[in-house]
Amino acid sequence: MxxxxxxxxxxxxxxxxxxxxxxxxxxxxxxxxxxGGLGVHDLERTGMALRTRWLWFSKIDERHAWAGLGLQFPTEEQAFFFASTHTSNGNGHNTKFWEDRWINGRFVGEIAPLLHAYIPKRQRKNRTIAEGL
Structure with a gap:
Protein backbone atom coordinates (compact mmCIF):
# COMPACT_ATOMS: atom_id res chain seq x y z
CA MET A 1 0.00 0.00 0.00
CA GLY A 36 22.34 9.43 -10.46
CA GLY A 37 19.24 8.53 -8.45
CA LEU A 38 17.38 10.33 -5.69
CA GLY A 39 18.12 7.79 -2.96
CA VAL A 40 14.42 6.99 -2.32
CA HIS A 41 14.29 3.75 -0.36
CA ASP A 42 12.75 0.65 -1.90
CA LEU A 43 10.26 -0.18 0.87
CA GLU A 44 10.15 -3.88 0.07
CA ARG A 45 13.92 -4.30 0.31
CA THR A 46 14.18 -2.05 3.35
CA GLY A 47 11.49 -4.10 5.12
CA MET A 48 13.29 -7.33 4.25
CA ALA A 49 16.55 -5.93 5.61
CA LEU A 50 14.87 -4.90 8.87
CA ARG A 51 13.16 -8.28 9.33
CA THR A 52 16.46 -10.04 8.59
CA ARG A 53 18.04 -7.86 11.26
CA TRP A 54 15.43 -9.18 13.73
CA LEU A 55 16.53 -12.71 12.82
CA TRP A 56 20.13 -11.71 13.49
CA PHE A 57 19.35 -10.09 16.85
CA SER A 58 17.24 -13.05 17.99
CA LYS A 59 20.17 -15.30 17.05
CA ILE A 60 22.90 -13.39 18.88
CA ASP A 61 20.97 -12.19 21.94
CA GLU A 62 17.85 -13.89 23.24
CA ARG A 63 17.22 -11.06 25.72
CA HIS A 64 15.55 -8.89 23.05
CA ALA A 65 11.82 -8.41 23.51
CA TRP A 66 10.87 -10.24 20.31
CA ALA A 67 13.30 -13.18 20.73
CA GLY A 68 10.77 -15.33 22.60
CA LEU A 69 7.75 -14.43 20.48
CA GLY A 70 8.31 -17.09 17.84
CA LEU A 71 8.01 -14.62 14.97
CA GLN A 72 7.33 -16.16 11.59
CA PHE A 73 9.52 -15.09 8.69
CA PRO A 74 8.95 -15.87 5.01
CA THR A 75 11.07 -18.67 3.58
CA GLU A 76 12.92 -16.30 1.24
CA GLU A 77 13.98 -14.07 4.15
CA GLN A 78 15.18 -17.07 6.15
CA ALA A 79 17.10 -18.30 3.10
CA PHE A 80 18.67 -14.85 2.69
CA PHE A 81 19.63 -14.82 6.37
CA PHE A 82 21.18 -18.29 6.28
CA ALA A 83 23.04 -17.51 3.04
CA SER A 84 24.41 -14.33 4.63
CA THR A 85 25.54 -15.79 7.95
CA HIS A 86 27.85 -18.50 9.21
CA THR A 87 27.43 -20.40 12.47
CA SER A 88 30.48 -21.04 14.61
CA ASN A 89 29.81 -23.63 17.31
CA GLY A 90 32.03 -22.43 20.14
CA ASN A 91 30.80 -24.11 23.32
CA GLY A 92 27.47 -25.08 21.69
CA HIS A 93 25.27 -23.14 24.12
CA ASN A 94 24.08 -20.58 21.53
CA THR A 95 23.79 -22.82 18.48
CA LYS A 96 20.49 -24.65 17.95
CA PHE A 97 21.06 -28.36 17.28
CA TRP A 98 18.12 -28.88 14.92
CA GLU A 99 17.67 -25.47 13.27
CA ASP A 100 21.09 -23.83 12.83
CA ARG A 101 23.45 -24.60 9.97
CA TRP A 102 26.36 -25.95 11.99
CA ILE A 103 27.26 -29.07 9.99
CA ASN A 104 29.39 -27.75 7.12
CA GLY A 105 26.86 -24.99 6.41
CA ARG A 106 23.86 -27.33 6.52
CA PHE A 107 21.25 -28.05 9.17
CA VAL A 108 20.05 -31.46 10.31
CA GLY A 109 16.81 -31.14 8.30
CA GLU A 110 18.78 -31.03 5.04
CA ILE A 111 20.87 -34.06 5.98
CA ALA A 112 18.16 -36.18 7.64
CA PRO A 113 14.72 -34.72 6.76
CA LEU A 114 12.69 -37.66 8.12
CA LEU A 115 14.47 -37.54 11.47
CA HIS A 116 14.07 -33.74 11.59
CA ALA A 117 10.32 -34.04 10.92
CA TYR A 118 9.97 -36.63 13.70
CA ILE A 119 11.31 -34.30 16.43
CA PRO A 120 8.64 -32.12 18.11
CA LYS A 121 8.79 -28.49 17.00
CA ARG A 122 9.37 -27.14 20.51
CA GLN A 123 12.49 -29.30 20.89
CA ARG A 124 13.73 -28.34 17.41
CA LYS A 125 13.47 -24.64 18.28
CA ASN A 126 15.08 -24.83 21.72
CA ARG A 127 17.63 -27.65 21.89
CA THR A 128 21.22 -26.44 21.66
CA ILE A 129 24.25 -28.40 20.48
CA ALA A 130 25.52 -28.60 24.07
CA GLU A 131 22.22 -30.18 25.16
CA GLY A 132 21.96 -32.42 22.11
CA LEU A 133 25.41 -33.88 22.42
Missing part, protein backbone atom coordinates in the same frame (compact mmCIF):
# COMPACT_ATOMS: atom_id res chain seq x y z
CA UNK A 2 2.69 2.49 1.02
CA UNK A 3 4.82 1.51 -1.95
CA UNK A 4 1.89 2.16 -4.31
CA UNK A 5 1.45 5.65 -2.87
CA UNK A 6 5.19 6.28 -3.07
CA UNK A 7 5.32 5.17 -6.70
CA UNK A 8 2.23 7.21 -7.56
CA UNK A 9 3.82 10.32 -6.11
CA UNK A 10 7.11 9.79 -7.93
CA UNK A 11 5.48 8.84 -11.21
CA UNK A 12 2.59 11.28 -11.39
CA UNK A 13 2.61 13.57 -8.34
CA UNK A 14 -0.47 12.00 -6.74
CA UNK A 15 -1.42 9.01 -4.60
CA UNK A 16 -2.14 6.66 -7.49
CA UNK A 17 -0.79 6.45 -11.00
CA UNK A 18 -1.95 4.17 -13.76
CA UNK A 19 0.13 3.03 -16.72
CA UNK A 20 1.06 5.74 -19.20
CA UNK A 21 1.33 8.48 -16.55
CA UNK A 22 4.84 7.65 -15.42
CA UNK A 23 7.33 10.50 -15.62
CA UNK A 24 10.22 8.74 -13.88
CA UNK A 25 11.49 5.16 -13.62
CA UNK A 26 11.19 4.05 -9.96
CA UNK A 27 14.26 1.83 -10.16
CA UNK A 28 16.31 4.84 -11.19
CA UNK A 29 14.84 7.00 -8.41
CA UNK A 30 15.80 4.31 -5.87
CA UNK A 31 19.47 4.47 -6.90
CA UNK A 32 21.83 6.30 -4.54
CA UNK A 33 22.56 9.93 -5.39
CA UNK A 34 26.14 9.03 -6.27
CA UNK A 35 24.77 6.84 -9.09
Missing amino acids: LERIQHGFVWAGRAEAKGGHCHVNCRRVALPRSL
Whole structure:
Protein backbone atom coordinates (compact mmCIF):
# COMPACT_ATOMS: atom_id res chain seq x y z
CA MET A 1 0.00 0.00 0.00
CA LEU A 2 2.69 2.49 1.02
CA GLU A 3 4.82 1.51 -1.95
CA ARG A 4 1.89 2.16 -4.31
CA ILE A 5 1.45 5.65 -2.87
CA GLN A 6 5.19 6.28 -3.07
CA HIS A 7 5.32 5.17 -6.70
CA GLY A 8 2.23 7.21 -7.56
CA PHE A 9 3.82 10.32 -6.11
CA VAL A 10 7.11 9.79 -7.93
CA TRP A 11 5.48 8.84 -11.21
CA ALA A 12 2.59 11.28 -11.39
CA GLY A 13 2.61 13.57 -8.34
CA ARG A 14 -0.47 12.00 -6.74
CA ALA A 15 -1.42 9.01 -4.60
CA GLU A 16 -2.14 6.66 -7.49
CA ALA A 17 -0.79 6.45 -11.00
CA LYS A 18 -1.95 4.17 -13.76
CA GLY A 19 0.13 3.03 -16.72
CA GLY A 20 1.06 5.74 -19.20
CA HIS A 21 1.33 8.48 -16.55
CA CYS A 22 4.84 7.65 -15.42
CA HIS A 23 7.33 10.50 -15.62
CA VAL A 24 10.22 8.74 -13.88
CA ASN A 25 11.49 5.16 -13.62
CA CYS A 26 11.19 4.05 -9.96
CA ARG A 27 14.26 1.83 -10.16
CA ARG A 28 16.31 4.84 -11.19
CA VAL A 29 14.84 7.00 -8.41
CA ALA A 30 15.80 4.31 -5.87
CA LEU A 31 19.47 4.47 -6.90
CA PRO A 32 21.83 6.30 -4.54
CA ARG A 33 22.56 9.93 -5.39
CA SER A 34 26.14 9.03 -6.27
CA LEU A 35 24.77 6.84 -9.09
CA GLY A 36 22.34 9.43 -10.46
CA GLY A 37 19.24 8.53 -8.45
CA LEU A 38 17.38 10.33 -5.69
CA GLY A 39 18.12 7.79 -2.96
CA VAL A 40 14.42 6.99 -2.32
CA HIS A 41 14.29 3.75 -0.36
CA ASP A 42 12.75 0.65 -1.90
CA LEU A 43 10.26 -0.18 0.87
CA GLU A 44 10.15 -3.88 0.07
CA ARG A 45 13.92 -4.30 0.31
CA THR A 46 14.18 -2.05 3.35
CA GLY A 47 11.49 -4.10 5.12
CA MET A 48 13.29 -7.33 4.25
CA ALA A 49 16.55 -5.93 5.61
CA LEU A 50 14.87 -4.90 8.87
CA ARG A 51 13.16 -8.28 9.33
CA THR A 52 16.46 -10.04 8.59
CA ARG A 53 18.04 -7.86 11.26
CA TRP A 54 15.43 -9.18 13.73
CA LEU A 55 16.53 -12.71 12.82
CA TRP A 56 20.13 -11.71 13.49
CA PHE A 57 19.35 -10.09 16.85
CA SER A 58 17.24 -13.05 17.99
CA LYS A 59 20.17 -15.30 17.05
CA ILE A 60 22.90 -13.39 18.88
CA ASP A 61 20.97 -12.19 21.94
CA GLU A 62 17.85 -13.89 23.24
CA ARG A 63 17.22 -11.06 25.72
CA HIS A 64 15.55 -8.89 23.05
CA ALA A 65 11.82 -8.41 23.51
CA TRP A 66 10.87 -10.24 20.31
CA ALA A 67 13.30 -13.18 20.73
CA GLY A 68 10.77 -15.33 22.60
CA LEU A 69 7.75 -14.43 20.48
CA GLY A 70 8.31 -17.09 17.84
CA LEU A 71 8.01 -14.62 14.97
CA GLN A 72 7.33 -16.16 11.59
CA PHE A 73 9.52 -15.09 8.69
CA PRO A 74 8.95 -15.87 5.01
CA THR A 75 11.07 -18.67 3.58
CA GLU A 76 12.92 -16.30 1.24
CA GLU A 77 13.98 -14.07 4.15
CA GLN A 78 15.18 -17.07 6.15
CA ALA A 79 17.10 -18.30 3.10
CA PHE A 80 18.67 -14.85 2.69
CA PHE A 81 19.63 -14.82 6.37
CA PHE A 82 21.18 -18.29 6.28
CA ALA A 83 23.04 -17.51 3.04
CA SER A 84 24.41 -14.33 4.63
CA THR A 85 25.54 -15.79 7.95
CA HIS A 86 27.85 -18.50 9.21
CA THR A 87 27.43 -20.40 12.47
CA SER A 88 30.48 -21.04 14.61
CA ASN A 89 29.81 -23.63 17.31
CA GLY A 90 32.03 -22.43 20.14
CA ASN A 91 30.80 -24.11 23.32
CA GLY A 92 27.47 -25.08 21.69
CA HIS A 93 25.27 -23.14 24.12
CA ASN A 94 24.08 -20.58 21.53
CA THR A 95 23.79 -22.82 18.48
CA LYS A 96 20.49 -24.65 17.95
CA PHE A 97 21.06 -28.36 17.28
CA TRP A 98 18.12 -28.88 14.92
CA GLU A 99 17.67 -25.47 13.27
CA ASP A 100 21.09 -23.83 12.83
CA ARG A 101 23.45 -24.60 9.97
CA TRP A 102 26.36 -25.95 11.99
CA ILE A 103 27.26 -29.07 9.99
CA ASN A 104 29.39 -27.75 7.12
CA GLY A 105 26.86 -24.99 6.41
CA ARG A 106 23.86 -27.33 6.52
CA PHE A 107 21.25 -28.05 9.17
CA VAL A 108 20.05 -31.46 10.31
CA GLY A 109 16.81 -31.14 8.30
CA GLU A 110 18.78 -31.03 5.04
CA ILE A 111 20.87 -34.06 5.98
CA ALA A 112 18.16 -36.18 7.64
CA PRO A 113 14.72 -34.72 6.76
CA LEU A 114 12.69 -37.66 8.12
CA LEU A 115 14.47 -37.54 11.47
CA HIS A 116 14.07 -33.74 11.59
CA ALA A 117 10.32 -34.04 10.92
CA TYR A 118 9.97 -36.63 13.70
CA ILE A 119 11.31 -34.30 16.43
CA PRO A 120 8.64 -32.12 18.11
CA LYS A 121 8.79 -28.49 17.00
CA ARG A 122 9.37 -27.14 20.51
CA GLN A 123 12.49 -29.30 20.89
CA ARG A 124 13.73 -28.34 17.41
CA LYS A 125 13.47 -24.64 18.28
CA ASN A 126 15.08 -24.83 21.72
CA ARG A 127 17.63 -27.65 21.89
CA THR A 128 21.22 -26.44 21.66
CA ILE A 129 24.25 -28.40 20.48
CA ALA A 130 25.52 -28.60 24.07
CA GLU A 131 22.22 -30.18 25.16
CA GLY A 132 21.96 -32.42 22.11
CA LEU A 133 25.41 -33.88 22.42
